[in-house]
Amino acid sequence: xxxxxxxxxxxxxxxxxxxxxxxxxxxxxxxxxxxxxxxxxxxxxxxxxxxxxxxxxxxxxxxxxxxxxxxxxxxxxxxxxxxxxxxxxxxxx
Numbered sequence: 001x002x003x004x005x006x007x008x009x010x011x012x013x014x015x016x017x018x019x020x021x022x023x024x025x026x027x028x029x030x031x032x033x034x035x036x037x038x039x040x041x042x043x044x045x046x047x048x049x050x051x052x053x054x055x056x057x058x059x060x061x062x063x064x065x066x067x068x069x070x071x072x073x074x075x076x077x078x079x080x081x082x083x084x085x086x087x088x089x090x091x092x093x
């Protein structure tokens with residue numbers, strides 16, 4: 001199974017975006033937890049977002065997951081045809 005570079009970029013983007021939402025809550029402290037509530041904001045809002053750190057962690061984790069997916073699909077250890085609930089399609093000739 002051969003994919004184009006655009007297809008692999010799309011797969012990486014989906015993995016990265018999903019990983020972002022998995023990593024986002026780790027280490028998050030709310031303003032009420034920190035004891036410093038800014039007037040006019042929700043007490044449950046993040047005290048310090050630290051987006052740079054979150055983006056770096058997300059990129060590292062997503063790259064590891066993507067490498068696993070890439071190896072599974074390119075080394076033919078596991079293919080999409082091995083997933084039982086996916087439809088089977090005839091190969092175009």
